[in-house]
Amino acid sequence: MDALAGLLDGPRARGAFLMRSVFDPPWSVRIQDRAPLTLVTMLRGTAWVVPARGTPVPLGVGDVAIIRGPEPYTIADDPATAPQAVIHPGERTTTPAGDELCEVMDLGVRAWGERADGTAVLLSGTYQLQGEVSQRLLRVLPHLLALPAGALDSPLVPLLSDEMTKDEPGQEVVLDRLLDLLLIAVLRAWFSRPEAAAPAWYRAHGDPVVGRALRLLHDHPAKPWTVATLAAGTGISRAVLARRFTELVGEPPMAYLTNWRLALAADLLRDPDITIGTVARQVGYGSSFALSAAFKRVRGLSPAEHRQDIGSPNLAPAG
Structure with a gap:
């Protein structure tokens, strides 16, 4: 086992929260679920990830961002757009005023939004568990990293997107393992880049x-x-x-x-x-x-x- 394998060995994704979010501008979602790690990528359109501290990062189609919790952050069509929805622990979604949104914006299997053919489609996968084995790696990750689409030579994003639309026996396990593979692929690509400043170990x-x-x-x-x-x-x-x-x-x-x-x-x-x-x-x-x-x-x-x-x-x- 190497250091990267150690990230997911033990508490691998187990019932990870995977969602396809569909929006039309202006849109903005505040994420305060306190999850230890979330991976997001744009399937259609563009977005901005606005961390609690640091500079907002733009995302285009195929770009992948990893956000390290538990600090809250926002994903929006523009950093100036005020949040219209808030994601809480336990996969609960409300308006900023506290009104429930899960049923109102349900678009079917692992999808939510105002309409199915919105101009922006965001895929997100959230790890729910904090594992001590992964701490050595998590501590050296920035709170937000973004990998451009051209840096990730992998078929995993479209494969995960396709599998998320299915609701077959054992589907949760399939999605968990695909999310693990995608995370490892992104981190390997990230650590090979000079700006990553990979740790000595x-x-x-x-x-x-x-x-x-x-x-x-x-x-x-x-x-x-x-x-x-x-x-x-x-x-x-x-x-x-x-x-x-x-x-x-x-x-x-x-x-x-x-x-x-x-x-x-x-x-x-x-x-x-x-x-x-x-x-x-x-x-x-x-x-x-x-x-x-x-x-x-x-x-x-x-x-x-x-x-x-x-x-x-x-x-x-x-x-």
Whole structure:
């Protein structure tokens, strides 16, 4: 598993909120659903994404934007257009005054708007869950990034758009996986661009030695790694690996491994049926006590406290 795969490994899209929105100008929608991540693309017409902070970004046909929550934002035909609809948590849509709009603007399967042949068609896919495994990547994403249509050589947008019109058995799973694939394709294209300023640990995957070491740690986190065994797995000396790893990743191999194990543990703790002892063994700790000590030392709370926190209603995702 590499760093990008780690974004969606664990709490992948599960019942993602996918919608085709159809508008005629002037139109403006305020999104305050507190979702951790949303992907939007224009199928027809143009739009502006207006973040809570920063500069509005224009979107043309085929352009893709990724918006990182939980801050609210607006999508409109023009940045100056006042919102006419507000999207709340739980897929609830109202007027700014609070009147319900879901039934009034229903256009059929995963579509809403005033009329089906409006001049602007926006496709959006929203991840509902916040996964700790993805935090390392999410923290380095800007709150808003836009990828021009020409930078994404992929058939996934039209495929996802076509599948969204269907209501067949298993359709939700199909849409979730297509959204995952599209997100990965967009992020790969984004990180290859100079303006993305990809983090050191992401760029390090391209190094023949450090990339190999990272893959070993990601694929086998429960293995009793030492710098010596990791160096043996990459075919170089301990000193060379330690120096090169630290230079490229920004932290020593064992520190990176600790953070990766605890990120995996934090995600596994979302399942109330898995005991802390089982989680500990899966991520390379000999006992629940050993995991608890490391978890509290690094994250400031115990696994049990973390599990209680993520089970609390209306938990705000980390920004």
